[in-house]
Amino acid sequence: MAQKNTVTVTPVLLDWAWKENGTNYYRLRITYKRKSKFLKTEILVHRSDLNEDGQPKERAVVYKLADVVRKIEKKVECMQLDTLENEDKTIDDVMSFLNNSDDDGRFRLDFFEFADTIIEAKQGQPRKVYRCAVNSLKTYVDKEKMDISEITSSFMHGWEAWLKEKYGNNARSVSAYTACISFLHGQARLKYNNEETGLININNPFMYYKPPRQKVAKHRNIDATLIQQMIDLRPTLTGREKLGVDVFLISFGLMGMNSPDLYTCKAPENNIITYNRTKTRDRRDDEAEMQVKILKAIKPIVDEYHGKDGLTFDFNKRYTTYQIFGANVNAGLRAFASRVGYNGKLTLYSARHSWATIAYEQGVTKGVINDCLCHVDRDVKVTDIYIKKDWSVLWKANEKVLSSFNWAA
Numbered sequence: 001m002a003q004k005n006t007v008t009v010t011p012v013l014l015d016w017a018w019k020e021n022g023t024n025y026y027r028l029r030i031t032y033k034r035k036s037k038f039l040k041t042e043i044l045v046h047r048s049d050l051n052e053d054g055q056p057k058e059r060a061v062v063y064k065l066a067d068v069v070r071k072i073e074k075k076v077e078c079m080q081l082d083t084l085e086n087e088d089k090t091i092d093d094v095m096s097f098l099n100n101s102d103d104d105g106r107f108r109l110d111f112f113e114f115a116d117t118i119i120e121a122k123q124g125q126p127r128k129v130y131r132c133a134v135n136s137l138k139t140y141v142d143k144e145k146m147d148i149s150e151i152t153s154s155f156m157h158g159w160e161a162w163l164k165e166k167y168g169n170n171a172r173s174v175s176a177y178t179a180c181i182s183f184l185h186g187q188a189r190l191k192y193n194n195e196e197t198g199l200i201n202i203n204n205p206f207m208y209y210k211p212p213r214q215k216v217a218k219h220r221n222i223d224a225t226l227i228q229q230m231i232d233l234r235p236t237l238t239g240r241e242k243l244g245v246d247v248f249l250i251s252f253g254l255m256g257m258n259s260p261d262l263y264t265c266k267a268p269e270n271n272i273i274t275y276n277r278t279k280t281r282d283r284r285d286d287e288a289e290m291q292v293k294i295l296k297a298i299k300p301i302v303d304e305y306h307g308k309d310g311l312t313f314d315f316n317k318r319y320t321t322y323q324i325f326g327a328n329v330n331a332g333l334r335a336f337a338s339r340v341g342y343n344g345k346l347t348l349y350s351a352r353h354s355w356a357t358i359a360y361e362q363g364v365t366k367g368v369i370n371d372c373l374c375h376v377d378r379d380v381k382v383t384d385i386y387i388k389k390d391w392s393v394l395w396k397a398n399e400k401v402l403s404s405f406n407w408a409a
Contacts, residue, residue: 007032007076007094011065013045014038014052022047026065028072030098035091041068052261058180059305060348072098093199096192100201109192112138113147115184121177124279125260132182136163136173148188151181153208160212220345221353227250228405229340234301237336246334247300248351250313252299255290255372255398256352263322265312266292272391273312290374293395297407355401362400372397 010029018024025108029036043064045074047077050073051057056065075098100109112134140159172203185206192201210320214215219310230245251257257265258278267276273292306376319325330347352373357367372394 007073009069009072009076011041011069012038018047026068028068030072030091030094032089032091032094037091039072039095041065042195043068068135069405089194089199095199096194097199100192107149107192108188109148109188109202111146111184111188112144114188118184118187122402129176130180130184132173133177133275134184136177137181148202151185152206156181156209158207173210182206182211198370202355220349221357222342222344222353223402224358226340226342227344227354230336231405231407233336233340240328241334241335242332242341244329244334245336246304246346247329248333248348250298250302250305251348251351252355253295253301253398253402254292255394256355257290257292257327258352260322262313262314263315263319267307267310267312273300281399291391291394293391294397295395295402297402297405305366358404359401362404364397364400366391368397 006032008029010031011026012029013024014027017027019366023044023046026045027038028041028043029038043061045056045061049057049061056062076094097107100107115130115134119127119134122130137146137159141150160174160178163171163177167173185202185204189202189204193199230249233242234242234245234249247259247262251259251262254262254273257275260278261275264278265273268274271294273294274289275292276289302312305313305315308317315322315325319328326348333346333348333350336342337344356369356373359372360366364372370390
């Protein structure tokens with residue numbers, strides 16, 4: 001029978017860790033399969049506290065060290081590293097367990113603290129949505145700390161019911177918030193579990209609970225005649241109303257570019273804007289890269305808002321954030337809707353929906369429309385890995401859409 005693997009725990013004072021004031025913290029050398037790593041303790045000693053053999057003079061320090069070693073050894077026993085089925089575990093698995101388990105050897109991880117580390121790496125709107133999801137969960141549990149083991153399938157069902165009661169059964173936040181928590185939980189499992197070696201510190205409740213899928217939104221496109229009115233009347237508009245109409249037409253002419261991307265997109269090269277769509281770049285292997293050609297029809301409008309500091313537009317000079325920018329655009333569009341007697345909902349997002357609808361009416365295939373909108377399409381995601389995108393196909397589709405309007409005005 002093969003010799004069982006064991007973990008040894010030895011208190012040491014590392015030479016490089018001595019400070020100028022003559023103090024050092026004891027560390028525990030954790031050795032497994034002839035590889036070692038160290039855990040820092042809170043036991044601080046001075047050189048004068050040691051005898052000629054480098055051992056503590058005070059019995060109290062000896063007892064403290066022995067107690068710390070016993071606690072770690074107890075954790076190791078809970079991990080059952082000396083059984084044959086766990087022989088594939090590594091020293092990293094051992095350290096991950098020891099760093100995140102309590103005195104009884106139970107794995108512990110503050111979910112909210114871990115979530116913060118993931119959210120901080122995100123940018124723009126995704127960071128805001130994830131932050132809102134975590135804050136909502138904190139409100140539900142009514143505490144600032146929460147061990148990840150508390151997130152079970154029944155817990156998620158309870159939170160989902162609470163969200164529906166608060167926001168409504170079909171509210172976007174119900175599906176978005178639960179999906180965010182599912183993603184964050186998955187990131188924790190990736191970091192602290194090792195399925196290959198059998199180390200499962202965090203169980204997966206999302207095998208039994210699935211975040212509800214968002215119901216397809218009601219079509220928010222507007223009729224082509226209203227867009228033509230915008231083109232015809234824009235020279236007569238002023239102030240925020242003109243801004244709203246102009247930005248709508250710019251977004252429409254750039255295949256439905258959203259306000260965060262209009263606000264931050266880099267200056268074009270050879271009349272082509274290259275950007276990564278904020279909403280989907282974290283969910284696509286290609287980081288949602290888009291290349292949009294500024295077509296002749298909308299170039300005069302684009303040029304009116306010529307940006308500096310390497311950006312396409314000057315919106316960052318007019319408004320401090322893209323949220324404030326978007327709010328002013330929508331306010332301008334409401335004013336225009338009132339002017340022409342349009343009673344429906346008119347927002348910047350209508351440009352995106354309208355572009356897709358008109359493109360389909362002009363004979364553009366759904367697959368090309370999907371690429372133009374830079375959606376996340378799970379059905380074609382694998383295929384996309386092997387196909388190099390031909391941007392000219394998207395630009396020709398956009399030409400079809402824009403050529404259906406009279407831009408002479």
